Amino acid sequence: MLKHLLLNKESIHCSTCMLGHLCVPGGLTPSETHRLTELIKERIRIPKGTLFFKVGDPLTAIYSIRSGSMKTQLENESGHVQITGFFLAxxxxxxxGFSEGAHLSNAIALExxxxxxxxxxxxxxxxxEIPALQHQFWKILSKEISRxxxxxxxxxxxxxxxxxxxxLLNLSTRFTNLGYSPNEFILRMSREEIGNYLGLTLETVSxxxxxxxKEGLIRIHQRQVQLLSKSGLNDLIKHEQNSKKK
Amino acid sequence: MLKHLLLNKESIHCSTCMLGHLCVPGGLTPSETHRLTELIKERIRIPKGTLFFKVGDPLTAIYSIRSGSMKTQLENESGHVQITGFFLAxxxxxxxGFSEGAHLSNAIALExxxxxxxxxxxxxxxxxEIPALQHQFWKILSKEISRxxxxxxxxxxxxxxxxxxxxLLNLSTRFTNLGYSPNEFILRMSREEIGNYLGLTLETVSxxxxxxxKEGLIRIHQRQVQLLSKSGLNDLIKHEQNSKKK
DNA sequence: CGGGTCTTTGATTCGTGTCAATGCTAGTGG
DNA sequence: CCACTAGCATTGACACGAATCAAAGACCCG
Known part of the structure; x- marks a missing residue:
């Protein structure tokens, strides 16, 4: 069973959470944030590898990651799994799943x-009561579409x-936003998970x-990554002759 | 310039629109639907091939397709276009683009x-004023994520x-919901557009x-499609050995 | 009826997947 | 503390699916 933590007044709340600017409260006034804070009565600890929710589970809440990281995945008729996202703090x-009232993907903790x-x-x-909160949610949902x-x-x-x-560049941006080093981070997912997410095999990723x-763009040792030349990586993406077609 | 049609009382509104159950009003009461109807003061005619909005255009409204069909696409740094959706009535x-206040894709009319x-x-x-409408929008946004x-x-x-x-099966389902024949329809998009959408070349699609x-699953003449064996098509998808990996 | 666009089909190439063997690392128990 | 093990990662050889290049055919619109 997952550990549910009931929060009391002393617990750290949205108002003081370091993630405020990235999380739901972004764009709310301090007093609105305070109201939101009062909604969050519970936190859940999810050990590495745990299936947190799965397709079909009734959707009664949404979850903001406070620390750690997770993946979401869905499965097609032939049983093949596709990872649809990695989620950071x-x-x-x-x-x-709002549309169905039930989760449409599985969520699993990477750590x-x-x-x-x-x-x-x-x-x-x-x-x-708080119009800005509604806007905020539209934005959050819309951002997920764009993602x-x-x-x-x-x-x-x-x-x-x-x-x-x-x-790699996307992860770098997100780690930077979290206040971590933009050029050095640890991959929380395996080569297989990266490959699955990107529609490649683990061997191709490796x-x-x-x-x-070898080309000096990165340094990599197991899951420890160091970006040596972001511009070099960007050139790979930008450059015409690398594009799939035309 | 696109033709903007101002609506008056006599024009056909949401309340009487045949698409009500699929469109925004789905899930609203008749009186709520009526309130919504009053919001829609304008319709726009978009000729085939027209770029209706593009990346970066300020997002001031959202659009429900009343008749016809459109595609949305985005472009990466190297200029390659990726179609992200085909939209029917x-x-x-x-x-x-809610998140940015500006459109994040281009929309082009297929007809x-x-x-x-x-x-x-x-x-x-x-x-x-209408809580149900907010729910409805969450649902619509969430459905787009799921899509x-x-x-x-x-x-x-x-x-x-x-x-x-x-x-093909997905189109069939959507046409059925619109009240059209489930097994016979016209593709509004070219082979190239299908290929682009599916990450394939037009030749592969063809x-x-x-x-x-040839296998008797469908009949096809140009863009006129007839599904002869949906179960056969489904078997292709379901069957393990056709799956990409493992 | 002609010209342009879209589609079909074939021959060939090339990027990734597949299969297989080896190496590395972290965690476990003796 | 070290051997053992179980995953995970790396690397190579090869096969195959889909892209590319090319040419011809079908259709639509003026």
Missing amino acids: GELLGLD DTEVCVLKLSDLDALTH SHNLVLSLGAMRSEQRVASF RLLSRFA | GELLGLD DTEVCVLKLSDLDALTH SHNLVLSLGAMRSEQRVASF RLLSRFA
Whole structure:
């Protein structure tokens, strides 16, 4: 069973959370943030590897990652799994599925992770009182659409080396926003998970990472990555002759 | 310039629109639908091939397709275009981009098309008064996320023949919902557009359609499609050995 | 009826997937 | 503390699916 943590007044809340600017409260006034804070009565600890929710589970809340990271994946009729996203601290989980009232993907922790619980019923009530919160949610949902569209672009229009390069650059941006080093980070996912996400095999990912390292673009040791030339990686993506077609 | 049609009382509104159950009003009460109807003061006629909005255009409204069909596409740094969706009557356009306040994709009409204009400012006001409308929008946005995730699944986890088969089945479902024949329809997009959408070349799409026809699964003459064996198409998707990996 | 666009089909190439063997690392228990 | 093991990662050889290049055919619109 997952560890549910009930919060009390002393616990750290949205108002003081370091992730405030990235998470739901972004764009709210301090007093609005305070109202939101009061909604979050619970956090959940999810050990590495745990299936947190799965396709078909009733959707009663959405979850903001406080620390750690997760992946979401879905499965097609032939049983093949496709990872649809990796989520870092400050990012929201469980946004598909509103339409059905049930989760449409599986969520699994890549490492020990802690999420804040936003009950839909509570949230609903509060959005009526705080217009800005409603805007914020539209934005969050819309951002998820855009995120997914970009993955589609990557899968449909880019070759393997471009996909891996933009994957690394994307992670770099997100780690930077979190206040971590832009050029050095640890991959929380395996080569197989990266490959699955990018529509490649784990061998292709491994080969490309090795190649990038040989070319001096990155340094890589297991899951420890160092970006040596972001502009070089960007050139890979930009350059016409690398594009899939035409 | 695009033809803007101002609506008056006599014009056909949401309340009487045949698409009501698919479009925004779905799930609203008649009186709520009526309120929504009053928001829609304008429709726009978009001739075939017209770029309706493009990346960077300020997002002031969202658009519901009343008749016709459109595509949305985005472009990567190297100039390659990726179609992210085909939209039929009753479907909503322009849902990404809330986060930025500007459109994040281009929208182009596949045929002469007419859209209903939902001004964001008006919509915003009304969602405060009608809680169900807010839910409805969450659902619509979330459905778009799910739609995109399914495209990711198709691009990342399926082989070419499965992509084309599920593309056809998906269209069939949507046409059925619109009240058209489930087994016979006209493709509004070219082979190249299908290929682009599915991450394939136009030649591959053409070959697969020919193959499906030779196998008796479909009949196809130019853009006129007839599905002869949906179960056969489904088997292609389901069957393990056709799956991309493992 | 002609010209342009879209589609089909074939021959060939090339990028990735597949299969297989080896190496590395972290975690476990003796 | 070290041997053992179980995953994960790397690298190579090869095969195959889909892209590319090319040419001909079908259709639509003026």
